[in-house]
Amino acid sequence: MAKENLTPSEYISQVIEKVKKRNPNEPEFLQAVEEVLNSLTPVLEKHPEYIEENLLERFCEPERQIMFRVPWVDDEGKVQVNRGFRVQFNGAIGPYKGGLRFHPSVYIGIIKFLGFEQILKNSLTGLPIGGGKGGSDFDPRGKSDGEIMRFCQSFMTELYRHIGPDVDVPAGDIGVGAREIGYLYGQYRRIRGAFENGVLTGKGLSYGGSLIRPEATGFGVSYYCQEMLKHEGQSFEGKTVAVSGFGNVAWGVCKKVEQLGGKVVTLSGPDGYIYDPDGVVGEKVDYLVEMLNINKGARVKDYADKYGVQFFPGEKPWDVKVDIVIPCAVQNDITLEHAKKIVANGVKFVCEAANMPCTNEAVQYFLENGVIVGPAKAANAGGVATSALEMSQNSMRLSWTAEEVDAKLHQIMVNIYNNCKKASEEYGFGYNLVAGANIAGFIKVAEAMHAQGNY
Numbered sequence: 001m002a003k004e005n006l007t008p009s010e011y012i013s014q015v016i017e018k019v020k021k022r023n024p025n026e027p028e029f030l031q032a033v034e035e036v037l038n039s040l041t042p043v044l045e046k047h048p049e050y051i052e053e054n055l056l057e058r059f060c061e062p063e064r065q066i067m068f069r070v071p072w073v074d075d076e077g078k079v080q081v082n083r084g085f086r087v088q089f090n091g092a093i094g095p096y097k098g099g100l101r102f103h104p105s106v107y108i109g110i111i112k113f114l115g116f117e118q119i120l121k122n123s124l125t126g127l128p129i130g131g132g133k134g135g136s137d138f139d140p141r142g143k144s145d146g147e148i149m150r151f152c153q154s155f156m157t158e159l160y161r162h163i164g165p166d167v168d169v170p171a172g173d174i175g176v177g178a179r180e181i182g183y184l185y186g187q188y189r190r191i192r193g194a195f196e197n198g199v200l201t202g203k204g205l206s207y208g209g210s211l212i213r214p215e216a217t218g219f220g221v222s223y224y225c226q227e228m229l230k231h232e233g234q235s236f237e238g239k240t241v242a243v244s245g246f247g248n249v250a251w252g253v254c255k256k257v258e259q260l261g262g263k264v265v266t267l268s269g270p271d272g273y274i275y276d277p278d279g280v281v282g283e284k285v286d287y288l289v290e291m292l293n294i295n296k297g298a299r300v301k302d303y304a305d306k307y308g309v310q311f312f313p314g315e316k317p318w319d320v321k322v323d324i325v326i327p328c329a330v331q332n333d334i335t336l337e338h339a340k341k342i343v344a345n346g347v348k349f350v351c352e353a354a355n356m357p358c359t360n361e362a363v364q365y366f367l368e369n370g371v372i373v374g375p376a377k378a379a380n381a382g383g384v385a386t387s388a389l390e391m392s393q394n395s396m397r398l399s400w401t402a403e404e405v406d407a408k409l410h411q412i413m414v415n416i417y418n419n420c421k422k423a424s425e426e427y428g429f430g431y432n433l434v435a436g437a438n439i440a441g442f443i444k445v446a447e448a449m450h451a452q453g454n455y
């Protein structure tokens with residue numbers, strides 16, 4: 001059928017079928033695409049030209065997918081080989097921008113789901129940044145500092161030819177923290193022969209990093225969740241929060257939730273979860289920073305042993321009766337079964353801090369049962385937004401204070417929340433932040449793609 005004869009929903013179904021066929025065995029990428037496209041029918045009703053110019057199929061196909069070999073030498077002198085990726089998904093509104101994930105689970109499908117989400121997330125920040133993502137199946141856990149450095153140097157020896165401050169600006173994600181960014185940037189500068197510190201974000205303060213960037217994702221999701229609570233006439237004051245993960249994002253959430261009057265009572269890792277009824281507060285939040293050093297092979301059980309709290313081996317924290325759930329670990333952390341337990345516990349707020357932490361079935365169940373869901377592409381945009389603020393500081397060759405950056409971050413998150421709410425209402429979804437985020441994020445990119453011609 002010619003495109004112009006398709007209804008919006010027929011066109012969306014056709015695009016989803018093509019994405020399935022073109023990207024077999026990439027379930028996470030397909031999950032991300034279906035979740036977004038199924039919100040866009042009213043947008044296509046308003047913009048039939050997007051069907052005529054097949055904009056949606058272009059939106060779901062990365063502009064560029066780069067894959068490369070990463071050989072490196074371990075401490076025993078043996079040559080190891082990993083695979084590196086960079087997906088430059090959509091550059092219509094700015095240079096590609098997105099993290100690097102170093103984790104054994106990484107394959108092209110993971111990078112494409114992350115890159116696809118990043119397009120909409122970066123658009124929602126209101127800042128001029130396109131969507132991209134990269135990484136490797138390299139496992140940093142248990143590696144020495146020297147092995148991490150040699151891997152990063154080899155990874156950048158390939159990646160540098162594809163990136164630049166106005167081309168593609170990588171940053172951290174799972175397994176890539178300030179240390180890795182430092183080694184990556186050092187190799188980039190050595191090869192490029194130019195300072196160009198705007199090429200990576202999450203840098204150390206001594207060479208152009210931004211204050212608040214380490215805390216930004218956790219702070220941002222807390223600000224977004226605060227707006228969700230305000231809409232119901234509530235606040236974090238006296239609230240208990242269940243968090244999964246115990247990395248950088250969880251740390252920022254613990255710190256900001258405490259500042260806002262609440263307390264996080266669970267943390268989780270691959271080994272299980274802890275329950276601390278007194279809350280992960282005060283110096284216990286600082287201990288999280290120590291645990292962040294993955295080289296120590298840190299386990300969340302270490303927290304339970306240190307503070308004498310309950311540890312539940314091999315389990316997830318979704319049985320715990322709390323007021324708010326904020327998943328900060330990995331994709332598909334909350335399944336439909338978990339969602340049923342969370343609803344049965346009377347939880348009314350789920351705010352996604354990790355990327356795609358709930359299955360589509362879990363999100364649907366939450367929405368059907370009166371739970372307010374803050375979607376990851378909106379709620380966890382504080383990290384990349386602060387990365388863009390780092391880029392701004394680098395371009396101007398100046399540094400803002402922590403208070404200035406935190407205030408800008410807070411305002412960005414309030415704007416994102418308001419735009420999600422407004423888009424949802426305007427396009428007939430009522431108060432549905434999930435649909436609103438997809439619509440608000442898509443509209444700006446679609447307008448830019450339309451204006452730039454149908455390539």
Ligand SMILES: N=C(CCC(=O)O)C(=O)O
Nearest residue numbers: 098099171172173384387
């Ligand atoms: N890992 C990040 C941050 C990416 C960035 O700061 O460019 C994300 O937005 O998922």
